[in-house]
Amino acid sequence: MANQYDYDVLYIGSGHGTFDGAIPLANTGKKVGVIEADLIGGTCPNRGCNAKITLDAPVKLSRLTEQLSGVVSGGIAINWEQNEQHMHDVIDGLPDMIAGLMKSVNIDIIKGYGTLKDNHTALVDGQPKTAANIVISTGQHPHRLDIPGKELTHDSEEFMNLKHLPRKIVIIGGGYISMEFATIANAAGADVTVMTHGDRVLRKFYQPFVNQVVADLKSRGVNFIFNAKVSRIDKITDGATISYNDDQQISADWILDATGRTPNVDGIGLDQVGVKYSEKGIVVNDHLQTSVANIYASGDVIDKEQPKLTPTAIFESMYLMHQFAGDSEEPIKYPAIPSVVFTSPRIAKVGFSPDQASNNTDYETTTNHLPDDWYRQVTKEKIGDNVLVYNQKHQLVGATEVSDQAEDAINTLLPAIEFKLDVNQLGRLVTLFPSIAAGTLGQL
Ligand SMILES: Cc1cc2nc3c(=O)[nH]c(=O)nc-3n(C[C@H](O)[C@H](O)[C@H](O)COP(=O)(O)OP(=O)(O)OC[C@H]3O[C@@H](n4cnc5c(N)ncnc54)[C@H](O)[C@@H]3O)c2cc1C
Numbered sequence: 001m002a003n004q005y006d007y008d009v010l011y012i013g014s015g016h017g018t019f020d021g022a023i024p025l026a027n028t029g030k031k032v033g034v035i036e037a038d039l040i041g042g043t044c045p046n047r048g049c050n051a052k053i054t055l056d057a058p059v060k061l062s063r064l065t066e067q068l069s070g071v072v073s074g075g076i077a078i079n080w081e082q083n084e085q086h087m088h089d090v091i092d093g094l095p096d097m098i099a100g101l102m103k104s105v106n107i108d109i110i111k112g113y114g115t116l117k118d119n120h121t122a123l124v125d126g127q128p129k130t131a132a133n134i135v136i137s138t139g140q141h142p143h144r145l146d147i148p149g150k151e152l153t154h155d156s157e158e159f160m161n162l163k164h165l166p167r168k169i170v171i172i173g174g175g176y177i178s179m180e181f182a183t184i185a186n187a188a189g190a191d192v193t194v195m196t197h198g199d200r201v202l203r204k205f206y207q208p209f210v211n212q213v214v215a216d217l218k219s220r221g222v223n224f225i226f227n228a229k230v231s232r233i234d235k236i237t238d239g240a241t242i243s244y245n246d247d248q249q250i251s252a253d254w255i256l257d258a259t260g261r262t263p264n265v266d267g268i269g270l271d272q273v274g275v276k277y278s279e280k281g282i283v284v285n286d287h288l289q290t291s292v293a294n295i296y297a298s299g300d301v302i303d304k305e306q307p308k309l310t311p312t313a314i315f316e317s318m319y320l321m322h323q324f325a326g327d328s329e330e331p332i333k334y335p336a337i338p339s340v341v342f343t344s345p346r347i348a349k350v351g352f353s354p355d356q357a358s359n360n361t362d363y364e365t366t367t368n369h370l371p372d373d374w375y376r377q378v379t380k381e382k383i384g385d386n387v388l389v390y391n392q393k394h395q396l397v398g399a400t401e402v403s404d405q406a407e408d409a410i411n412t413l414l415p416a417i418e419f420k421l422d423v424n425q426l427g428r429l430v431t432l433f434p435s436i437a438a439g440t441l442g443q444l
């Protein structure tokens with residue numbers, strides 16, 4: 001670094017879009033600063049993935065107990081208060097842990113809200129911090145419906161911090177958060193209704209599998225209202241009334257607005273320094289460079305085709321690390337990025353979808369009904385199907401699965417898809433037996 005700047009690289013935001021790459025970058029001797037207005041580590045550890053999967057653990061256990069009913073006796077009752085406390089026990093130490101990792105390689109953590117002043121300067125509470133390169137990694141915030149009574153709704157973070165489980169919960173939206181939290185709240189004993197403005201939920205997932213999950217949730221008492229245009233929310237003595245489709249109403253004790261997430265592009269000086277952005281996020285080129293040459297973007301705040309998920313943010317922060325360390329000048333080449341919705345059963349996918357393969361003679365698909373597999377019978381899995389998509393060379397190019405262990409199955413298939421392994425190479429992947437990996441690779 002020419003001593004003209006405080007830092008070689010200055011990040012705004014401390015989530016996975018930053019710290020996974022910033023730590024090894026600082027380890028190469030670069031001087032790194034990280035500005036964070038809130039909790040170190042960002043959304044995923046503090047109010048996203050880690051928190052949610054902790055709340056989900058007893059749901060998994062209750063499904064397993066239900067499936068093995070008779071083999072084991074007695075049911076599972078989820079204690080919401082204890083589960084919520086358990087979540088805090090798991091996640092509350094994460095900001096200090098992540099900060100400790102950053103400090104161990106001499107990263108300066110600058111607490112406060114960062115705004116760009118010029119292309120080499122960010123202001124943190126009025127104090128200038130200069131850098132040769134700046135990375136905007138500010139993530140997203142919950143989108144909120146703009147309707148009368150919107151102040152009576154809550155977001156996903158408030159759901160995870162509920163000290164007592166409300167009796168009647170209405171969730172507006174039909175995406176990841178809606179379906180995962182409907183699963184958790186229903187299993188913990190709440191009366192749950194999912195309202196969505198479209199005619200389906202989880203639109204980006206294979207609908208025959210989504211329909212199985214919806215049917216299962218309905219059988220457990222979750223109410224779905226499709227094509228519901230919510231127009232207003234009114235307070236009543238013990239809760240609220242949600243009006244939709246002109247003349248219909250439903251009441252709730254607690255309302256979750258799960259209508260998506262919006263990139264954090266406002267109020268950070270993008271216009272002032274000329275960084276281009278849209279409502280989908282910051283515009284970057286194939287080097288994650290913004291319209292201002294020495295300003296980059298990473299993670300959820302980018303306007304991109306790839307899913308806005310933690311693995312994508314990690315990959316981008318590692319990509320930038322190699323650029324800044326001088327190891328590579330190659331454009332970013334995203335690998336096949338998997339995604340999973342943590343309903344119970346889960347739906348996971350990677351690569352080409354069955355829909356992309358249908359009516360396309362370049363691809364063929366095979367299907368497997370997983371409860372036929374002896375290993376899935378060990379836990380008496382009831383819902384379980386997958387579709388594997390192959391190209392003309394019979395290389396695996398995509399997979400999607402609905403099952404209790406879909407995330408592990410799809411993870412197992414990643415090397416085959418990413419490295420286009422042929423039959424001989426697949427034969428060299430020797431897995432532990434018995435395991436999900438053994439059964440999954442055995443299908444290829
Ligand atoms: C409820 C929920 C569950 C999720 N579950 C999963 C999951 O299971 N798996 C998965 O892969 N993904 C999941 N995600 C998505 C995942 O959390 C994000 O993809 C990931 O956190 C993106 O990381 P990021 O660094 O880009 O942004 P973030 O983690 O959001 O970090 C951005 C940081 O920037 C800070 N910041 C913003 N503006 C400023 C500013 N001006 N100055 C200083 N600091 C600023 C914020 O405070 C924040 O800490 C979930 C998200 C939510 C909301």
Ligand SMILES: NC(=O)c1ccc[n+]([C@@H]2O[C@H](COP(=O)([O-])OP(=O)(O)OC[C@H]3O[C@@H](n4cnc5c(N)ncnc54)[C@H](O)[C@@H]3O)[C@@H](O)[C@H]2O)c1
Nearest residue numbers: 173174175176177178196197258259260261308340341342
């Ligand atoms: N398992 C995971 O990886 C995971 C879990 C949770 C969240 N996330 C991340 O967080 C993001 C946000 O999750 P999300 O569920 O809020 O968003 P989402 O984009 O997945 O779903 C938003 C839903 O709201 C609906 N909607 C939008 N406007 C509406 C309106 N006016 N009225 C009714 N419905 C409306 C959409 O049709 C959609 O069903 C995800 O896209 C994902 O990137 C990931």
